[in-house]
Amino acid sequence: MDSRFPIRERLDGPAVAALIQGGAGRVEANRQRIDQLNVFPVPDGDTGTNLSLTLRACAEAIPGGEVRAGKVTMAAAKGALLGARGNSGVIFSQLFRGWAKALEDKDTVTPLDWARAMEKGVEMAYKAVMKPVEGTILTVARAAAKEALAAARPGSDLDRILTAAVTAAQRALDKTPDQLSLLKEAGVVDAGGQGYVFFLEGCLQALRGESGEPIDSDAMTPVPEAVPAEATAPGGPSSEREPAEAAPERFCYCTEFILKGRQLPLDGLRKRLVDMGDCLLVVGDPDAAKIHIHTDHPGLVLEQALQCGTLHDIHINNMVEQAKARAAVISGEAVKDEGTRTPVAVIAAAPSAGWARLFQEQGAVAVVDGGTSRNPSANDWLAALEKASADFCLLLPNHPNLIMAARQAVQIYGEDRAAVVATRHLPGGLAAMLAFDPGKDVRDLQAGMEKAGRDIRCLEITRAVRDATVNGVAVREGDLIGLLDDSLIAGGVELSGVVREALTVAGGRWELVTLYQGEAVDPSEVERLIEVIEAACPDAEVEAVTTGQPLYPYIIGLE
Structure with a gap:
């Protein structure tokens, strides 16, 4: 067997760097395979993309020519920490962080050092997750570290240790469906765990000098802006999508x-x-209510409200004048500058210019580009935090896969200067903004905003990207599907029927139902859908807002 490195010897900095790059390259080469392992057959399955981008940041952070192994691992860990995207990416960065911590003082690395570092990485990753779940990347990494340490007997080389780790990781991965019923029902293994197996395999290939997939930033596949066209809007397939733009304003103020x-x-x-x-x-x-409306006649609106009570904190903004600023907001380049430092500020994630506009209107000082298949990294959150002129910042992730990266950014920035309001969907994020009161204690404010976000239910409509059975709901590729708070509850070929079924399953007596329209929806379809919602929720007011989000033609807030 040919070997690139003297595998019974110590590894120096360039050798360790080559292994990391080999692992990152193999994950990148299998990015789409990992993406397809998402439990739910939704078009934004992005674990592979997030891991690939996290590892790209990790590999690119390694300084060229560094001969000390510990310096290489610390640089790689910092790159992963700042570049982490999605929950699996954050966990991966914590595995790297522990691994690097164990090796930081080493000029060279022995096989036993490597095995112990893997164990330290698992320890740190488990501590980083608030509620560790077995059957995930954590389980796979723990099994790999255990076998690596067991194989690290006197005279063992790194090839034997990595081989044992890969074998154990694959065995643990194969068992993940037995640990998580959703995986078994969907017929997939854990996506993050699969990514970890690919990473270890890439390290082993690099160690052996085998032809693998060395990382090459110039040659790496660009991050996808969308999934195959068949999974776009209910009206049918479309051509390559352009970046979403906000619809022209219907009203001025x-x-x-x-x-x-x-x-x-x-x-x-x-x-x-x-x-x-x-x-x-x-x-x-x-006793008190917040009113928000886009209108051409704000004076008439205020007159109507005056008949009911007294007016306070009135804000009227010309949205036409704000239009040019929105493009900068959604690109993450703009931070609202009021000229003075504020005590508390909110930074929100949004997937489109329309959503960015809504959050900014409710008081967010900055909006990071993020959501379906565009998960902001910890570094993206940090950039917004550093631009915000505030003593304390609250981050609204507005998606379950964005929460961990936001928390990681807060840990880096300082928990005495920022916190995460763990909003799990966009309607919940808007509800949290309505509860924003900068006069309150920041911890009370954080708790109150989180509660407001939890009180809103979120129904999302999209198309299935593969055949699947989840939560007892069987769907075929191309079917319309309805997800309530990230749980698949309805599927079918006809939009009205899917929405009607989803609202029935959701139950409840809703007072307000808001229909957020994504990009490229048919206006006549929107009108029919409003009629369906009004029939299913006769006691509720129904509002329609154009937000232009990709992949999900309709998001429905229930409150």
């Missing part, structure tokens, strides 16, 4: 204010305002 009084007739006020604009929100209780 964004008008919002606080209404106070006794026994406020909120339902009646909502009915009087609904025809005066769009994006209407009337939320609160009989």
Whole structure:
């Protein structure tokens, strides 16, 4: 067997770097295979993409010509820490962090050092996850580290240790469906665990000098902006998608204010305002409510509200003048500058210019580009934190796969200066913004905003990218599917039927249903869908807002 390195000897910095690059290259080469292992047959399965980008950042952070192994591992770990995307990417970065910590003082690395470093990485990764779940990348990494350490007997070389680790990791991966029922029902193994197996295999290939997939930044596949066209809007396939743009404004003025009084007739006020604009929100209780509407006649809106109570904190903004700023906001280049430092600021993730606009209107000082298949890294969050002129910042991830990277950014930035409001979907993020009160203690504010976000249910409509059975719901590739708070609850070929079924399963007596329209939806289809929602939720006010998100033609907020 030919070997690139003297595998019974110590590994220096260049040798360790080559192994990391080999592992990263193999993950990149299998990125799409990992993406396809998503439990839910949704078009934004992105574990492979997130791991690939995390490892790309890891490999690119290694300084050229560094001969000390410990310096290489520390640089790689820092790159992974800042470049981590998605939950699996964050866990991977913590595996690297522990691994590097164990090797930081080493000029060269022995096989036993490597095995112990793998064990330290697993220890740190488990500590980083608030509620570790078996049947995931954690389980696979732990099994690999255990066997690597067992194989590290006197005289053992790194080839034997890595071979034992790969074998154990694959065995643990094959068992993940027995540990997580959703994996078994979907007929897949854990995607993050599969990525870890590929990484170890790439390390072993590099060690042996075998032809693998060495990482090459120039040759690496670009991050996809979308999935195959068949999984776009309910109306059918489309050509390559262009970046989403906000729809032209129908109304000129964004008008919002606080209404106070006794026994406020909120339902009646909502009915009087609904025809005066769009994006209407009337939320609160009989003593105080927040009103938000896009209208051409803000004065008439205020007159209607004055008949019910007193007005406070009135804000009226010309949205036409704000239009040019939105492109910069969604690209992450713009941070609202009020000229003075604020005590508390909010930074939100959004997948489109339309969503960015909504969050900025509610007071977010910055919006990072993130959501379906575009997960911001910890470094993206850090960049926004450093630009925000605030004593304390609250981050709204608005997606379950963005929470860990946001938390990692906060740990780096300083937990005394920032915190994460763990919003899991976009409607919940908007609800959290409505609860934003900069006058409150930041920890009380964080808790209150999280509660507001949890009180909103989120129904998402998209197309299945493969045949699957999840939660007892069987769907075929191309079917429309409905997910309630990330759980598959409905599927079929006809939009109205899927939405009707999903609303039935969701249950509840909703007061307000908001339909957020994605890119390239048919206006006549929207009208029919509103009729379906009104019939299914007769006691609710139904609002429609154009937000232009990709992949999910409709997102429905239920409150």
